[in-house]
Amino acid sequence: MKKHFSHPHPLKLSVSANGENIETDAIIICSGCEQTLLATDPVYTCSKRGCEFFLHRSCSDLPRNMDHKSHPDHGLTLLSEPPEHSLYYNCNACGDLISGFSFHCNKCEDFRLHVKCAFLAESVDSKAHLHTLSVEYSSTHGSREDQDIVVCDVCESCLTEGYWFYFCKECDFRTHLECAISAEGPPVSPVEEEDHDEEGLSDQERLMLATMKAEGQMARLQFQMQMAQLNAQTISNLWR
Ligand SMILES: [Zn+2]
Ligand SMILES: [Zn+2]
Ligand SMILES: [Zn+2]
Ligand SMILES: [Zn+2]
Ligand SMILES: [Zn+2]
Ligand SMILES: [Zn+2]
Structure with missing residues (x-):
């Protein structure tokens, strides 16, 4: 307990x-x-x-107190729920509402982070981009400052000014935090079955190949049986 x-x-x-x-x-x-x-x-x-x-x-x-790079002047305290009377309690990193724990600034009324955002990786290798993306805490969008609307290069919807984003400086590529983390890579083509060239094999080689195939099938069958047993066990545990 x-x-x-x-x-x-x-x-x-x-x-x-x-x-x-x-x-x-x-x-x-x-x-x-x-x-x-x-x-x-x-x-x-x-x-x-x-x-x-x-x-x-x-x-x-989780630590009850932490410092965060994005808010260097003040310490943050872990709260288990939004403070009383907070109407729109959203995260300063991603902009979404917080309903679980939050790290709240000890000094500023209006600075708080989701737990997941407080521990967000400073850089990610996302399938969405060739280069490593780094998180930007700044509230402006850098070189695109002159534009009214900045869009995410993954989902092409708007990046709200003031919230964090992942950025590749080299390519001027930027994404929502979520979009970089959940990015699906290009479809990977399934590994093609090796086409065994059985032409020109000696009888003995042919026999070996047949044995190997049979053994492979046995191993697969055994594996399937083990999985079936495991599933049956898991299910019976669930219903106990
Ligand atoms: Zn309880
Ligand atoms: Zn957040
Ligand atoms: Zn503060
Ligand atoms: Zn959790
Ligand atoms: Zn996006
Ligand atoms: Zn890049």
């Missing part, structure tokens, strides 16, 4: 978010970082029946 400042009841650690009493097909969101919990994530759940509170173990260990 663990007590966490963000929740009134004791929490217990479970290996999977799909604890008892919870629908297994529901998408479960971490109350801290607001990301979907994966079945493999170690997670704290509320020990009280009927109380649906989930927290990544990693989110339960």
Whole structure:
């Protein structure tokens, strides 16, 4: 059992978010970082029946205070929920509303970051671009300052001035944070089955090849059986 400042009841650690009493097909969101919990994530759940509170173990260990490069003059404090009377509590990095934890400036009323944004990678290798992209905290769009509207080079919708973006200086390429992180690469063509040229093989080689193929098939079958067993086990665990 663990007590966490963000929740009134004791929490217990479970290996999977799909604890008892919870629908297994529901998408479960971490109350801290607001990301979907994966079945493999170690997670704290509320020990009280009927109380649906989930927290990544990693989110339960977040520092209560941090400094952030984007806001160098003041320290930030971890809040478990928006302060009272805050009407439109949005993140200064991505612009989206914050409903989970936030890092809030100790001095400024209007500076706060999502947990995920506070720990955003300063540079990413995105499939969206050849070069490494670096995050820009500045509120202007650099060389495109003279333009009224700056668009994301991935989704081609507007980049709102004042929010962070990923940038390649060399190419004057910029994207939403989300667009760089979730960018799908160009479709990868499936690996083609090797076309075994069986012409001109000796009988012995032909036999070896046939054996290898058979063994390959056996291994595949065994693998499939193991997977089927594993699935059956997992499913029976879920329904226990
Ligand atoms: Zn989390
Ligand atoms: Zn609770
Ligand atoms: Zn954010
Ligand atoms: Zn501040
Ligand atoms: Zn975009
Ligand atoms: Zn580039």
